[in-house]
Amino acid sequence: MxxxxxxEAWETxxxxxxxxxYDDALKTLRESWSEHGDKADHANTWTLVxxxxxxxxxxxxxxxxxxxRDASNxxxxxxxxxxxxxxxRRASNxxxxxxxxxxxxxxSLPKMIDxxxxxxxxxxxxxxxGMLLLTSIKxxxxxxxxxxxxxxxxxxxxxTLAIELxxxxxxxxxDSFKDHSRNGRYDGIAFHRVIDGFMVxxxxxxxxxxxxxxxxxxxxxxxxxxxxxxxxxxxxxDMTTWTMPDEFDCAETSQGSGQWVGTCHAPxxxxxxxxxxxxxxxxxxxxxxxxxxxxxxxxxxxxxxATDDSTYLGSDIGGIELIDRMSVLTVDEGxxxxxxxxxxxxxxxxxxxxxxxxxx
Numbered sequence: 001m002x003x004x005x006x007x008e009a010w011e012t013x014x015x016x017x018x019x020x021x022y023d024d025a026l027k028t029l030r031e032s033w034s035e036h037g038d039k040a041d042h043a044n045t046w047t048l049v050x051x052x053x054x055x056x057x058x059x060x061x062x063x064x065x066x067x068x069r070d071a072s073n074x075x076x077x078x079x080x081x082x083x084x085x086x087x088x089r090r091a092s093n094x095x096x097x098x099x100x101x102x103x104x105x106x107x108s109l110p111k112m113i114d115x116x117x118x119x120x121x122x123x124x125x126x127x128x129x130g131m132l133l134l135t136s137i138k139x140x141x142x143x144x145x146x147x148x149x150x151x152x153x154x155x156x157x158x159x160t161l162a163i164e165l166x167x168x169x170x171x172x173x174x175d176s177f178k179d180h181s182r183n184g185r186y187d188g189i190a191f192h193r194v195i196d197g198f199m200v201x202x203x204x205x206x207x208x209x210x211x212x213x214x215x216x217x218x219x220x221x222x223x224x225x226x227x228x229x230x231x232x233x234x235x236x237x238d239m240t241t242w243t244m245p246d247e248f249d250c251a252e253t254s255q256g257s258g259q260w261v262g263t264c265h266a267p268x269x270x271x272x273x274x275x276x277x278x279x280x281x282x283x284x285x286x287x288x289x290x291x292x293x294x295x296x297x298x299x300x301x302x303x304x305x306a307t308d309d310s311t312y313l314g315s316d317i318g319g320i321e322l323i324d325r326m327s328v329l330t331v332d333e334g335x336x337x338x339x340x341x342x343x344x345x346x347x348x349x350x351x352x353x354x355x356x357x358x359x360x
Contacts, residue, residue: 002042003036003039006032006035006036006040006042006045009029009031009032009036009040010032010044010045010048012025012028013025013026013028013032013048013052014048016028016052017048017051017055020055022052022055022056022059023052023056023178023351024350025048025051026049026349027350027351029045029049029052030350032045041081042081043078043079043081043082043085044078044085045078046074046077046078046088047074047075047078047087047091049071050071050072050074050075050078050088050091050092050095051071053067053068053070053071053074054067054068054071054091054095056182056348057070057071060183061183062183064182064183064184065102065104066345066347067182067347068095068098068102068104069104070347071095072092072095075091075095076092078092156356157344157345157356157357157358158313158357158358159310159311159312159313159317159322159356159357160310160311160355160356160357161286161306161310161319161322161354161355162306162307162308162319162352162353162354162355163270163304163305163306163307163319163352163353163354163355164305164307164352165177165270165303165304165351165353166249166263166303166305166351167351168249169247169249169262169263169303170249170263170272170302170303171247172231172245172247173244173301173303174351175228175229176227176228176229176244176282177282177284177303177304177353178353179228179229180203180205180228180282181346181348182348184345185205185228185282186203186205186282186343186345186346187343187344187345187346188209188210188342188343188344189203189204189205189209189210189342189343190202190208190209190210190211190212190221190337190340190341190342190343191326191337191340191342192204192208192221192222192336192337192340193222193285193335193336194326194327194329194331194335194336194340195327195331195335196288197288197289197290197291198287198291198293198327199285199287199288199291199293199327200285200323200326200327201222201283201284201285202284202285202343203225203273203282203283203284204222204223204224204225204282204283205224205225205226206223206226206240206282207220207221207223207224207225208221208222208224210342211340211360212336212337212340221336222283224240224281225281225282225283226240226241226243226281226282227242227243227244227280227281227282228242229244230242231243231244231245233278243280244272244278244280244281245278245280246274246278246280246300246301247303248297249262249263249302250262250263250264250265250297250298250302251298252297252298258294260294260297263302264297264302265287265292265293265294265296265297265300265302266287266305267287267288267289267290267291267292267320267323268286268287268305268319268320268323269287269302269304269305269306270284270285270286270302270304270305270306271285271287271296271300271301271302271303272284272300272301272303273285273300274299274300274301280301285300286306286323286326287323288320288323288324288327289320289321289323289324289327304353305319306318306319306320306322306323307319307352309352310322326341326357339359339360341357341358341359341360342357342358342360343355343357343358344356344358
């Protein structure tokens, strides 16, 4: 029997989708899953997830291909639960037609078989499988690490930093970060500044593409970036000049007390880098383990916190611990890492951001 609370969650999510509140709908569904457990693993839940993610993908410019695949997979999950679910079937077929028209495969993997004949990717895969089968089982953990396999079986990235975003404390900053993430502007961007015991900094979408050479971008790493929305600052017709206002939700209880309340700096915090008041763009930093940079309170917008839902080389890891692993990299005299980690992609699910990282 379906709990009444779960039915109410479906109705709420459907209304939110109809109203264009797609992130809120995903949050409603995620909360229903937490409350009702396996009973929420239902075709209706998956169909609504697909509807919300498809709408988010199609609302991005350009269309977010990764999220379209996520929507397609959600509809497939719905049909596994109930092969006769009409809404899921209709939505799945319609989305598949759209993806075919856009040239988007349901999988991001290369095509292995074409009309019954292995493609070049298929032949390579067959050879690799054969080689792996000849390898002793005792070496499988090492093979897994070498292939950078995550717990989900993906070889696309080495780690995932889970971050809870704080829209109540910094709505403009969170909106801009989400837009940059959904539109892939952070993809391939390296962490250009690393100071052990303090923070790791990245997000320069103009000048810090991996591998951090001026020749690849035409500008010095760490000197660029811009807001995803125009907030009245910069040339409205030139997105690369846009900056965002500061959003501070942290205050000292009394001047000079050293006691702070609100959304303040602490280990694991995600905050907006800037070059002065109201100059935030796309650059951000993550506060390292054991660092308490209270001198940055009231100067830099805090808009998220790393969580323990993070992974590294297929194993679960705390978000702060993952940041600490990044902070101990070898750097040059300018705090630039010699082998910088970079962002593969960032997935947004409600007010959670999943930053997929590659460690060269």
